[in-house]
Amino acid sequence: MTTFIARGSVRKGSPPPQEDEFLCVRCARHMETCCKTSEVYITPGDLERISRHSGDKDFHEFKAPTDPVYLDKGDDPAWLHFVFRDGGTRRVLKRRKDGACTFPGAAGCDLPLDIRPLICRIYPFDFNEEGLYEELARGCPTELLREGRGLLEELNMDIDSPRLWHKQPYEEIRLERPECVSGTPDSHS
Numbered sequence: 001m002t003t004f005i006a007r008g009s010v011r012k013g014s015p016p017p018q019e020d021e022f023l024c025v026r027c028a029r030h031m032e033t034c035c036k037t038s039e040v041y042i043t044p045g046d047l048e049r050i051s052r053h054s055g056d057k058d059f060h061e062f063k064a065p066t067d068p069v070y071l072d073k074g075d076d077p078a079w080l081h082f083v084f085r086d087g088g089t090r091r092v093l094k095r096r097k098d099g100a101c102t103f104p105g106a107a108g109c110d111l112p113l114d115i116r117p118l119i120c121r122i123y124p125f126d127f128n129e130e131g132l133y134e135e136l137a138r139g140c141p142t143e144l145l146r147e148g149r150g151l152l153e154e155l156n157m158d159i160d161s162p163r164l165w166h167k168q169p170y171e172e173i174r175l176e177r178p179e180c181v182s183g184t185p186d187s188h189s
């Protein structure tokens, strides 16, 4: 199973979520959100777009995953090959003490959608190089969905944009190892 964003734990004694709030706001009352629990890989393209937008480069670092869930990509050899460096590190967003990256704002992510890391944009879809999975990722609190409403509806998302974005990470992860000129995992020795 390919997982790009980890699920947070439910908080004990948190105030009950209000039905009229956006799902991510209800989620933040209920549990640690994806922005606080995830080790988000960013592509070289993400790095360039975010740097240009923010005028800063001090928001990323190279680290090995602390959660083994990010290594479980048996059906995605290109991801494992291009994203991980020798020694097992990869380019991720830096995280503050509370676990969040440097971009959450009062009303969600401070980065415009077209600048946001591709993984964040595509979530809650999981994917491999072949395409998006039919089943959505399990990180969102589906127990908070209102009656008759699906997760995508509650997140104001549809499948069309993630389908369009899906190829871009695979083009950009190949920039991590430009010496692999043919762009296939087997071409790197």
Ligand code: SF4
Residues within 6 Å of the ligand: 023, 024, 027, 028, 033, 034, 035, 139, 140, 141
């Ligand atoms: S995307 Fe899902 S896990 Fe992340 S804040 Fe929104 S509801 Fe919570």
Ligand code: SF4
Residues within 6 Å of the ligand: 034, 035, 038, 040, 093, 101, 102, 103, 104, 105, 108, 109, 110, 111, 116, 117, 120
């Ligand atoms: S970049 Fe934005 S969406 Fe992605 S983890 Fe950080 S705050 Fe959340």
